[in-house]
Amino acid sequence: MRTNSALLARRSAAVPRGVSTATPIFADRAENGELWDIEGRRYVDFAGGIAVLNTGHRHPRVIAAVQAQLERYTHTAFQVSAYEPYVALAERLNTLAPIEGPAKTILFTTGAEAAENAVKIARAATGRSAVIAFTGGFHGRTMLTMALTGKALPYKRLFGPMPGEVFHAPFPIAHYGITVEQSLKALEFIFKADVEPERVAAIILEPVQGEGGFHQAPPEFMKALRALCDRHGILLIDDEIQAGFGRTGRMFGIEHTGVKPDLITVAKSLAGGFPLAGVIGRADVMDAAEPGGLGGTYAGSPVACAAALAVLEVMEEEQLLARAAHLGARTRARLETFVGRNDLRPIAGIRGPGAMIAFDLVASHGAHEPDGAAAKAVTAKALEGGLILLSCGVYGETIRLLFPLTVSDELLTEGLDRLEDALRIV
Incomplete structure (x- = not known):
C-alpha cells in the first residue's frame, strides 16, 4: 500500500x-x-x-472541454501552426479586460512568464528600461520576476545578484504604518535618488497582494499611480495573477478602484487547473515588440485554451x-x-x-x-x-x-x- x-x-x-x-x-x-x-x-x-x-x-465543463480538445490535437506550437482556441480566448479576454480602447492578448504558460513578458513589452513600447515594483509584491521566481518580487526570504536568498534597474517603493498598508501619502512620497524619492521618471518603462503591482498578505491597494492610491504614470509616460502593469477571474467579486481586482491599466498579467485560475498565462494590454502597446520577439514553445497550449474558454463560460453561467x-x-x-x-x-x-x-x-x-x-x-x-x-x-x-x-x-x-x-x- x-x-x-x-x-x-x-x-x-x-x-x-x-x-x-x-x-x-x-x-x-x-x-x-x-x-x-x-x-x-x-x-x-x-x-x-x-x-x-x-x-x-x-469542474465538469472544464474537463469536457479538455477531453474534446484532446481528441483533436494537443500541440502544434502557436508560432508554427496557429489554432482557433488561442484566438477565441484572446478575443474573450480583450472584451473582458478593463483596458482603455482596443486590446490585444498574448498567451504564455506561467504567471512569471506573463510578468516578465509584460516588462519586455513595456520596454519595447517606451524605449525605457527601469521598472518600479512594491514591497510585499510577488511576481514570480525567474531572475527578472524575482527582482520584481518585494520579499527577500525565501525568494531571493542565495540567488543574487539581481537584474538591474528594478526599484521598490513601500506598498501602503495602514496597520504596518505605511500610508498612501508615504508610498507616493517614496516614489518621488526614487525619482530623485535612483532613477529619473523619463527612464522608467513601467510600474507593476498587484491590486490585492497575494503572497504579501492579501492587502488591497486603496483606490486613491491606484488613481494617484494612474495620474503619475500619465504625467511621466510610464506604463501601469496590473498583476492579476492571484486576484483575477472572480476571486475579488469582480473579474479583475483592479475593477474595485475604477482605474484602467495599460497592461494586465493573468494566470492561475484562468484555466481551471491547466497551465496558462497571458498579458492583456492596449493594442498599440502590445504591438510594440517585433515578430518573433515574444512567444514560447508551449505558450498558449490548445488544451489549456479550451479549458480557459470553459472557465469563462462557467463563471458567467454560474x-x-x-x-x-x-x-x-x-x-x-x-x-x-x-x-x-x-x-x-x-x-x-x-x-x-x-x-x-x-x-x-x-x-x-x-x-x-x-x-x-x-x-x-x-x-x-x-x-x-x-x-x-x-x-x-x-x-x-x-x-x-x-x-x-x-x-x-x-x-x-x-x-x-x-x-x-x-x-x-x-
Whole structure:
C-alpha cells in the first residue's frame, strides 16, 4: 500500500529541497472543494492549488472541454501552426479586460512568464528600461520576476545578484504604518535618488497582494499611480495573477478602484487547473515588440485554451462573481465571531474584497504584533483536522482562504468549522 510517509521519502531522494511543499500529503483525487490523499483521507481544500481553482477541482465543463480538445490535437506550437482556441480566448479576454480602447492578448504558460513578458513589452513600447515594483509584491521566481518580487526570504536568498534597474517603493498598508501619502512620497524619492521618471518603462503591482498578505491597494492610491504614470509616460502593469477571474467579486481586482491599466498579467485560475498565462494590454502597446520577439514553445497550449474558454463560460453561467461576494460575506461574518475569544488564538485584520479573504495571527488580543509561528501552527493543526490552509504575509502571519467559488454553503461551513478547531487553544 502506498503511504504519504513512503512517498515523502522517495520525494526527498528524488526532488531537490528548493521546491517546498506546504503539506506532507500526496493527492490521489479531488472534486470541487474536496481532496483525498493516497491513504484515503478526505480534506476540505481552502488552498485551491494556490488560487488556481476558482472553479474548483475538475469542474465538469472544464474537463469536457479538455477531453474534446484532446481528441483533436494537443500541440502544434502557436508560432508554427496557429489554432482557433488561442484566438477565441484572446478575443474573450480583450472584451473582458478593463483596458482603455482596443486590446490585444498574448498567451504564455506561467504567471512569471506573463510578468516578465509584460516588462519586455513595456520596454519595447517606451524605449525605457527601469521598472518600479512594491514591497510585499510577488511576481514570480525567474531572475527578472524575482527582482520584481518585494520579499527577500525565501525568494531571493542565495540567488543574487539581481537584474538591474528594478526599484521598490513601500506598498501602503495602514496597520504596518505605511500610508498612501508615504508610498507616493517614496516614489518621488526614487525619482530623485535612483532613477529619473523619463527612464522608467513601467510600474507593476498587484491590486490585492497575494503572497504579501492579501492587502488591497486603496483606490486613491491606484488613481494617484494612474495620474503619475500619465504625467511621466510610464506604463501601469496590473498583476492579476492571484486576484483575477472572480476571486475579488469582480473579474479583475483592479475593477474595485475604477482605474484602467495599460497592461494586465493573468494566470492561475484562468484555466481551471491547466497551465496558462497571458498579458492583456492596449493594442498599440502590445504591438510594440517585433515578430518573433515574444512567444514560447508551449505558450498558449490548445488544451489549456479550451479549458480557459470553459472557465469563462462557467463563471458567467454560474454567476461566480456574485457567488464570490456571497461566500466572502459569509466567511467574514464567521471570522468576526472568532475575534476576542479567549479559547481561540488571537486574530486581527480580517480583510479582503469578495472571496479573497485573509486574517492575521497576532501575539495578543487587541494588538497587531504579527505571529508567524502561530500561523504555521494553525496550518499544521488544520491539516490534522482535515483542512488544507495556506499562510502568507511579510512575517508569515497571515492565513489566506482560497476555497473555490463553486463551493457549496455546506462545505464552506464545514471548512470554517475546521478552521475554528485549528484556532482553538488546547
